Amino acid sequence: MLRTLRFSFARPCSPSGFVARTSHAATDTSSTRSHFVPTIVSRSLSTTSVEGQRTQLNRSYLYVPAASERMLQKSLVTKSDVIIYDLEDSVPPTKTDKEGARERLAQFLQTASKTELPHPDRIAVRLNSTNTPFFEDDLAAALQIPSIRTLVLPKVHSVHDLHHVSRVIRSHSQFKSTRDPTEQPLRIVASIESARALVNLGTIAGWQSEFGPSLRVSLSALLFAAEDYCADTSIIRTKSRQELLYTRSQIAITAKAFGLDAVDMVCVNYKDLDYLKEECEDGRRLGFNGKQAIHPTQVEIIQSTFVPTEQEIIRAARIVKGMEQAHGAQKGAIGLELEGGGKEMIDAPMLLQAENTVRIAKAAGLPIPDVQ
Secondary structure (H helix, E strand, O other): OOOOOOEEEEOOOOOOOOOOOOOOOOOOOOOOOOOOOOOOOOOOOOOOOOOOOOOOOOOEEEEEEOOOHHHHHHHHHOOOOEEEEEOOOOOOOOHHHHHHHHHHHHHHHHHOOOOOOOOHHHEEEEOOOOOOOOHHHHHHHHHOOOOOOEEEEOOOOOHHHHHHHHHHHHHOOHHHHOOOOOOOOEEEEEEEOOHHHHHOHHHHHOOOOOOOHHHOEEEEEEEEOHHHHHHHHOOOOOOOOHHHHHHHHHHHHHHHHOOOEEEEOOOOOOOOHHHHHHHHHHHHHHOOOEEEEOOHHHHHHHHHHOOOOHHHHHHHHHHHHHHHHHHHOOOOEEEEEOOOOOEEEEOHHHHHHHHHHHHHHHHOOOOOOOOO
């Protein structure tokens, strides 16, 4: 039951004078980016801008092996926000197996009825990386299926990998003929899997196709592939995750700087749901929007954790209401009473946080209390 709400108005704090700047320190010296100036736009659900953002939450990213007909059929009933049909690691690296998985997935997506299939916004396909002999056939097959709107690109080490994908897409004449021009652009999720990728993170996140918006291809998220990253860097994984804190923080913050979603690593111990919950909470605190899943049992915990808690929603609603009253009284800040006594000074930055919390809660269908 909500307590009676009381506010006291406080003097607004003086501006801090802090100005956000994009760092160019970590760049791939072999890349040339003079042909465009990156524009930072609000595409992520965690940005502070409230207006004009999509309301779909992408919290769970469930991998489904394209080589398994049984798994493909089970994907029709999963509640995962995003379903990644996998042509890469879950398929043996032989030409026969890769071709079989590719054909099986194409048949599955093209023969199932629209009422059976997940909405296209939930469908993603993980291709084989650009340095494999399977990449171009994977991409060609994906471009022929209109319901595929997101491509997960593994082993993105530099912006050159994204430029290569863009050029191959442009070379496929059937791409535009299979796409509805009124739909969203084809989205690319860049998988960060190496030390080189981390050094080049800013240029990767700022990528735009050299062919401009007419190609209708854009980067939508950065995804952290922890196991590949550890293999590349000789980092030893522990349950504390301390050894990956720097890397995960860099990915989350860089994604937000460029208006992208940030997707946290897989919890490989898929039977330990308590540890999964802990890992989800940790990822959310770091600023990730969601998390990869390798088993359907992980989906519910991921989706219920990457949303505000009841206490966070109540606090956010109180802040929004209190600041509305403060602005009406020509005040810029309030003192918010705390449980157990004391007051917390609330001003514009905390209002932005509260509005973000309320927006995500609404998108998740969670109730917003009517505070007085």
